[in-house]
Amino acid sequence: MNLPPPIDPARHALFIDFDGTLVDLVDDPTGVVISPEAVERLGQLQAACAGAFAVVSGRRIADLDHFLQPLQFAAAGVHGLERRDQPGAPVVPLAGPEGLDSIRVALGAGVVAEPRLRLEDKKTALVVHYRGFPELQEAAIRLVSAAVGEEPGYAVMKGDNIVEVHLAGMDKGKAIEALMAHAPFQGRQPIYVGDDTTDEFGFYAVRKLGGVSIKVGDGATEAEFRLASVDSVHRWLGVARREASQQQGETQS
Numbered sequence: 001m002n003l004p005p006p007i008d009p010a011r012h013a014l015f016i017d018f019d020g021t022l023v024d025l026v027d028d029p030t031g032v033v034i035s036p037e038a039v040e041r042l043g044q045l046q047a048a049c050a051g052a053f054a055v056v057s058g059r060r061i062a063d064l065d066h067f068l069q070p071l072q073f074a075a076a077g078v079h080g081l082e083r084r085d086q087p088g089a090p091v092v093p094l095a096g097p098e099g100l101d102s103i104r105v106a107l108g109a110g111v112v113a114e115p116r117l118r119l120e121d122k123k124t125a126l127v128v129h130y131r132g133f134p135e136l137q138e139a140a141i142r143l144v145s146a147a148v149g150e151e152p153g154y155a156v157m158k159g160d161n162i163v164e165v166h167l168a169g170m171d172k173g174k175a176i177e178a179l180m181a182h183a184p185f186q187g188r189q190p191i192y193v194g195d196d197t198t199d200e201f202g203f204y205a206v207r208k209l210g211g212v213s214i215k216v217g218d219g220a221t222e223a224e225f226r227l228a229s230v231d232s233v234h235r236w237l238g239v240a241r242r243e244a245s246q247q248q249g250e251t252q253s
């Protein structure tokens, strides 16, 4: 396994995916857990990087804030359809929920007809989940494809045991490029860490920007480096935090 280099908080901008990267995957999307100690460590790393630390996720930013409370991070949510350039700044939505109304109705009917499929409504995106029922992957893809039909302007994304639809135009790579255009990210070397197929957009973008791309777990990828698991991600982030505190101590003494 090609292990990633250590983080240099003075020089790097960190972009980190959430599900499957900072938290282990579970059946119920509302049931993911991150320990208060891990959140505290992320906050220390955020401070060491002078705020150049963003969570880049398919989740809504409000949900990321809930899981990562009491902290807030710069963030790209719903694959870049929501963005917050720094903690405390307003969340800017790049699309509203209205465009998905007819698809919402069709998917709602689909999950009633096949109750092993579950529908997650993120307002600006709809997700059909089939975790626990791999045999339903094709049914989930067919359901979403039929609901979208020939309508232009939608992106259908296949993720880890999910099929997701939202308005086309954004992805995690474009979100990283947009964040990199401003302080505190601008001028730093980007690092992106993610585990899923939708993270490939992020890997591609940071490679184009001369950055460091890190895939979590197995599977084909455009990323240059790998970490084995969520635990390895936290260990790697923790090492960077410890080195940053040591450097701070040396500067002060």
Ligand SMILES: O=P(O)(O)OC[C@H]1O[C@H](O[C@H]2O[C@H](CO)[C@@H](O)[C@H](O)[C@H]2O)[C@H](O)[C@@H](O)[C@@H]1O
Pocket: 017, 018, 019, 020, 024, 025, 026, 027, 028, 029, 030, 032, 056, 057, 058, 059, 120, 122, 127, 129, 131, 159, 160, 161, 162, 164, 196, 198
């Ligand atoms: O970009 P991410 O932060 O990785 O978010 C991607 C999707 O994450 C969630 O689904 C995934 O995690 C669930 C909870 O562990 C799991 O049940 C599901 O199978 C995974 O695909 C979330 O529910 C989606 O909305 C996100 O798009």
